Every structure is written in C-alpha cells, then in structure tokens.
Amino acid sequence: MDSTAVIAILQHAVPGAAFEAGPATDQPTIFVPRERLVETMTVLRDHPELQFSLLADLSAADYLPREPRFELVCHLACLGVSGAPSAAPSSPKRLRVKVRVPGDDPHVPTLSGVWPAANWLEREVWDLFGLVFDGHPDLRRLLMPEDWEGHPLRKDYPVQIRMAARANEPLQLSPEQFAANIAAARHAADKAGKKDG
Amino acid sequence: MPELRTETMTVNMGPQHPSTHGVLRLVLTLDGEVVISSDITIGYLHTGIEKTIEQKKWQQVIPLVERMDYLSSQSNSMAFCLSVEQLLGIEVPDRVKWIRVLLAELQRINSHLVWLGTHGMEIGAVTVMLYCFRERELLLNINELIAGFRMFPSYMRIGGLREDLPPGFHDAVRAFLDRFPPKLQEYQDLLTKNPIYIKRTKGVGALTREEALGLGLVGPLARASGVAYDVRRAFPYLGYETFDFDVPVGGNGDVFDRYLVRIEEMRQSTSICRQALERITPTGVFDIEDYRIVPPPKDRVYTEMEALIQHFLIYSQGFNVPAGEAYVPVEGPRGEQGFYVVSDGTNRPVRVKPRAPSLLACQALPKMIVGGLIADVIAVIGSTDVVMGDVDR
Numbered sequence: 001m002d003s004t005a006v007i008a009i010l011q012h013a014v015p016g017a018a019f020e021a022g023p024a025t026d027q028p029t030i031f032v033p034r035e036r037l038v039e040t041m042t043v044l045r046d047h048p049e050l051q052f053s054l055l056a057d058l059s060a061a062d063y064l065p066r067e068p069r070f071e072l073v074c075h076l077a078c079l080g081v082s083g084a085p086s087a088a089p090s091s092p093k094r095l096r097v098k099v100r101v102p103g104d105d106p107h108v109p110t111l112s113g114v115w116p117a118a119n120w121l122e123r124e125v126w127d128l129f130g131l132v133f134d135g136h137p138d139l140r141r142l143l144m145p146e147d148w149e150g151h152p153l154r155k156d157y158p159v160q161i162r163m164a165a166r167a168n169e170p171l172q173l174s175p176e177q178f179a180a181n182i183a184a185a186r187h188a189a190d191k192a193g194k195k196d197g
Numbered sequence: 198m199p200e201l202r203t204e205t206m207t208v209n210m211g212p213q214h215p216s217t218h219g220v221l222r223l224v225l226t227l228d229g230e231v232v233i234s235s236d237i238t239i240g241y242l243h244t245g246i247e248k249t250i251e252q253k254k255w256q257q258v259i260p261l262v263e264r265m266d267y268l269s270s271q272s273n274s275m276a277f278c279l280s281v282e283q284l285l286g287i288e289v290p291d292r293v294k295w296i297r298v299l300l301a302e303l304q305r306i307n308s309h310l311v312w313l314g315t316h317g318m319e320i321g322a323v324t325v326m327l328y329c330f331r332e333r334e335l336l337l338n339i340n341e342l343i344a345g346f347r348m349f350p351s352y353m354r355i356g357g358l359r360e361d362l363p364p365g366f367h368d369a370v371r372a373f374l375d376r377f378p379p380k381l382q383e384y385q386d387l388l389t390k391n392p393i394y395i396k397r398t399k400g401v402g403a404l405t406r407e408e409a410l411g412l413g414l415v416g417p418l419a420r421a422s423g424v425a426y427d428v429r430r431a432f433p434y435l436g437y438e439t440f441d442f443d444v445p446v447g448g449n450g451d452v453f454d455r456y457l458v459r460i461e462e463m464r465q466s467t468s469i470c471r472q473a474l475e476r477i478t479p480t481g482v483f484d485i486e487d488y489r490i491v492p493p494p495k496d497r498v499y500t501e502m503e504a505l506i507q508h509f510l511i512y513s514q515g516f517n518v519p520a521g522e523a524y525v526p527v528e529g530p531r532g533e534q535g536f537y538v539v540s541d542g543t544n545r546p547v548r549v550k551p552r553a554p555s556l557l558a559c560q561a562l563p564k565m566i567v568g569g570l571i572a573d574v575i576a577v578i579g580s581t582d583v584v585m586g587d588v589d590r
Contacts, residue, residue: 001534004347023521024521024522024523025283025286025521025523026280026283026504026522026523026524026525027524029522053410054410054413054415054426054485055413055414056533056552057535057537057550057552058522058525059537059550060535061547061548061550062253062548063547073537073550075524075552077431077526077533077538079424079426080426080431091540092431094432094526096524099453115411115413116411116412116413117328117411117412117413117557117560118558119557120556120557120559120560121557128247133350140238142239143239143589143590144240144243145240152245152248153248159248159249159252167337171273
C-alpha cells in the first residue's frame with residue numbers, strides 16, 4: 001500500500017484535513033496537519049484496512065534554518081497479526097507519519113492517549129528538542145537532569161558545553177566538618193563497645 | 198478485634214543495585230511486601246551519542262552505534278548499515294548477506310546467554326550463570342578471530358564488511374554450533390522443571406496481548422504475550438525469507454513464558470547459523486567493490502597510485518550520501534531495532550535516531566510490577582532484558 005492509497009482512506013475518514021505524500025523511497029510517508037494529528041492517528045490505528053497497531057518509534061528532527069523548523073516523525077507498523085480479535089488481520093506494512101512544527105510555536109498534541117508507548121517517547125522529544133506536547137500527562141525531562149537548561153539536540157545548541165547539574169551535585173563538606181563527623185562516629189562506636197563489654 | 202494500623206514505605210531501588218542491569222532507579226512505594234506504585238528514573242548513562250553522531254562522518258558512526266546496546270553490537274551496526282545502504286541505493290552481494298545473517302544470529306545467542314545467566318543468578322540459580330558465560334566465551338572468541346575485538350568488533354561496514362573472513366572461521370563456528378545444542382538442553386534441565394524457578398516465574402509480571410502492543414513492546418517480550426511479530430518474518434531483510442526457522446510464541450506473557458521463548462529462539466538461531474554457514478564460502482567477495490564507498494583492497498593500495506588516493510579520500514573526507522531519509526528495521530535480540538537516518542547530501546548525517554527497544558521495555562515496567570511482591574520486581578526486571586546503554590544512549 002503506497003502513500004496515495006493511505007491518503008485516499010484518510011481523506012474519507014478525516015474530512016477537511018490536508019494530507020500530503022512525502023518523498024521517501026524506503027516506506028510510504030505522509031505529512032499530517034498538526035491540528036488533526038490525534039484524530040488521524042486513531043483512524044490509522046483502528047481502520048480495518050490500515051490497522052497500524054504498533055507505534056514503533058516517535059522522534060523529531062531539527063532542520064534549522066529552514067522554517068517550519070522541526071519535524072515530528074512517527075514510524076507505524078501493521079504487524080500482519082490481528083490487532084483486535086474480531087477484525088481479520090491485514091498484511092504487514094509500514095508507514096511514516098510526519099508533522100511540521102514551526103520553531104516559534106513548538107506545540108504538538110500528545111499521542112499518549114492513542115498509544116501508551118508514546119508517553120516516554122514524547123518526554124524524550126521534549127527533553128532533547130523542546131517540543132511541547134499539549135495534554136501530555138507527565139511532561140518531565142527523561143534523559144537530562146531535571147534542572148538542565150536548553151534542549152541538546154537542537155542544531156543551535158553547542159556541541160561541547162560544560163554545565164553542572166545542580167540537582168545531582170554531591171554534598172560538599174569542609175575538612176573541619178569531615179573531621180567532626182569521623183570523631184562523632186568514633187565516639188559512638190566507643191560508647192557501644194563499652195556497653196557490650 | 199482492633200484494626201492494625203499500616204503505613205506505606207518508600208524504597209529507593211538503584212541506581213546502583215546489582216539486579217538493575219546498569220543504572221536504573223526505581224522509587225517503589227510498598228504496603229508491606231506489595232508494590233503499590235513505582236516511579237522510574239533513567240538517564241544516568243546518557244552520553245549524548247545522538248548529538249555526537251551528527252559531528253561524525255558516516256563510517257565513523259559505526260563504533261558509536263555498537264556501544265549503544267552493548268550486548269547486541271553487531272545487530273546495531275548491521276541495522277545502521279542497512280539504513281544507510283538504503284539511502285545510497287546499494288545492495289550487498291549474497292555472500293555478505295549470509296555472513297551478516299550468521300553474525301547477527303550468533304549475536305542473538307550471545308545476548309540471550311548473558312540474559313539467561315544474569316536472570317538465573319538474580320533469582321538464585323547461580324549455576325546457570327557460570328554455564329552461560331562458559332559458552333559465551335566461545336562466541337567472544339569468534340568475534341576476536343574476525344576483528345581482534347571481543348565486544349565491539351565494528352566488522353560490519355557500509356557497503357559490506359571490513360575484510361574477508363579469517364582462516365579457521367568455519368571451524369570455530371562449526372565447533373560452537375556442535376557444542377551448543379546439548380548445552381542448551383543442560384540449561385533447560387536446570388530450570389524448566391525446577392520447582393523453585395517455576396514458583397518464582399510463573400504468573401509473575403504478566404502482560405496481556407493488548408497491553409504489550411499498546412506499550413510498543415516487540416521481540417521476545419511481545420511474543421511471550423502472544424503477539425506473533427518477528428521482523429524477519431513480517432518485513433524480511435538480508436534474504437531471511439530463504440531461511441527455514443520457526444518463531445516461538447507464548448501465551449501467558451509472564452516471566453516463565455519469556456524464558457521459554459528466548460530458549461527456543463536460541464535453538465532456532467543455531468539452526469539459522471547452520472544454514473548460513475553452509476552457504477558461505479571460506480573466501481570470496483566481502484563488499485560491494487565500489488571504491489567510492491568502500492576502501493580499495495590493501496594489495497592495490499600498496500601498489501597503485503589511484504588506489505592510494507582513493508584510500509585517503511575515503512578515510513579523510515568520507516563519502517556523500519544522497520539527501521533523504523530511511524529506516525530499515527531488523528530483529529535484534531530485544532526485538533525490532535533500527536535507525537532513522539536523515540542525510541542532506543553531505544558526508545555527515547543530519548540526524549540518526551535509534552529505535553531503542555529497551556526504552557519501551559523500561560517504560561512498561563510499572564505495568565508489570567505494580568500489584569506484585571517486591572521480591573518479584575527482581576524477576577521482572579531480569580525478564581525484560583533491558584540494557585541501560587540502549588535506554589539512555
């Protein structure tokens with residue numbers, strides 16, 4: 001099934017949305033408008049002729065200085081095994097779904113309601129690219145420390161940078177405090193020894 | 198009778214805990230022995246490999262991707278090479294395909310052996326660990342034979358392999374394939390009917406088919422839950438459709454079924470290895486012989502000016518990859534894995550995004566451990582076979 005066939009089904013199921021085929025050679029690729037993303041993905045998952053039941057991957061790419069700057073990329077797979085027990089299995093196929101996201105308004109609707117798998121994948125994209133997923137239940141950083149500034153996989157983020165993460169900074173003791181700790185521990189050990197003896 | 202007052206307790210498991218397979222941190226809330234909630238923190242091994250890759254030339258990426266999922270190095274580099282070869286529009290010769298299949302299947306056995314050993318040890322079967330690492334040593338020796346490097350051979354290259362197979366390769370692989378099936382039976386004798394092992398694993402951490410699909414689980418984890426999906430079957434690559442093998446599928450989705458599926462996979466991989474080894478001639482073509490992409494053979498570099506120039510061009514400037522994007526999935530030891538590569542037509546990638554099966558397995562952990570006992574958490578983490586290098590990258 002090529003991208004035009006997928007678009008034909010989608011235009012029927014999601015009326016009024018402008019879909020567009022992408023120029024990829026390895027698997028069919030379609031562009032989906034940002035506003036209709038959740039609706040489209042639900043159709044892609046549930047339509048008996050499509051049955052893309054597996055969200056294989058969700059990531060993004062930064063094409064600075066091009067505008068719209070970001071692309072959200074989802075790889076879907078129909079596994080060739082029946083997604084719902086009632087429906088007949090569809091033949092295995094893959095689809096790449098892309099969404100253009102402008103740099104001055106990096107917001108995308110969340111897909112975690114369609115596939116639970118999207119939860120952490122979206123947190124990773126927020127962490128590394130700074131795309132905000134509207135409606136996400138738990139949009140925290142995933143890989144970088146919680147108080148990190150900036151989004152490392154953006155093209156305008158420097159490659160080599162020194163920054164200390166404050167949240168994970170080890171406790172610093174002065175030599176005096178350290179000696180006092182040791183003395184207190186020895187004192188406690190002596191006392192316990194006396195009690196036993 | 199007066200009501201007993203109970204309090205919940207918060208336990209911090211990890212990041213440095215012997216059974217968390219690296220640096221995985223779980224904050225568990227316990228009510229007695231029962232886990233009532235869990236919060237998972239990852240990122241302790243995050244080294245920014247994706248950002249580093251964007252600074253490298255295409256060939257230089259291979260050692261980096263091998264170090265992501267450090268138990269399936271050859272599957273990683275194979276998946277990356279396949280995606281770049283898709284962009285370049287080239288197809289490797291048959292002999293290279295069979296060698297890649299053979300090495301990828303040996304890698305799967307290797308990874309499953311480490312999994313079986315550590316998983317067995319964590320729930321008390323220490324003998325299995327010693328046995329598994331004994332057989333794994335033979336596989337590492339084969340890696341050493343072909344590349345001089347035991348864990349990360351970097352033997353797969355874009356457009357073929359680094360060099361031809363060394364003398365004695367067939368004998369080494371055949372010796373392993375003859376020795377392995379009886380040993381595999383030995384592991385099964387130790388565990389499959391062991392009442393302690395069964396009690397620790399049966400019905401523990403079960404996932405239904407729908408939960409596994411929704412959470413994006415693939416590979417042995419999903420197959421144990423009854424999702425009969427194997428990339429080698431559904432989307433064949435490297436001529437897997439010409440090999441004869443079965444895809445084992447479980448039904449209960451618990452730790453015990455995951456064990457059975459992986460054991461059977463090792464048996465099937467041994468069979469694929471035998472078939473592939475039959476097709477590989479001891480010497481022959483080992484790359485596409487297009488010297489714009491692969492370096493010319495050394496005997497020509499030493500004798501011909503043009504070959505020498507080409508050699509330096511490849512290693513100093515690399516080669517350009519046509520603009521576009523590609524994602525070729527392969528069946529790694531942990532399920533579907535692949536690299537989404539984007540090129541702008543230059544000698545460096547714009548974006549390389551690995552699909553990390555371990556990340557999704559990690560995400561599914563709360564679903565498996567909440568409501569169970571704290572002692573089962575160890576068994577469940579072991580059964581998911583997460584590799585933190587793949588989770589954090």
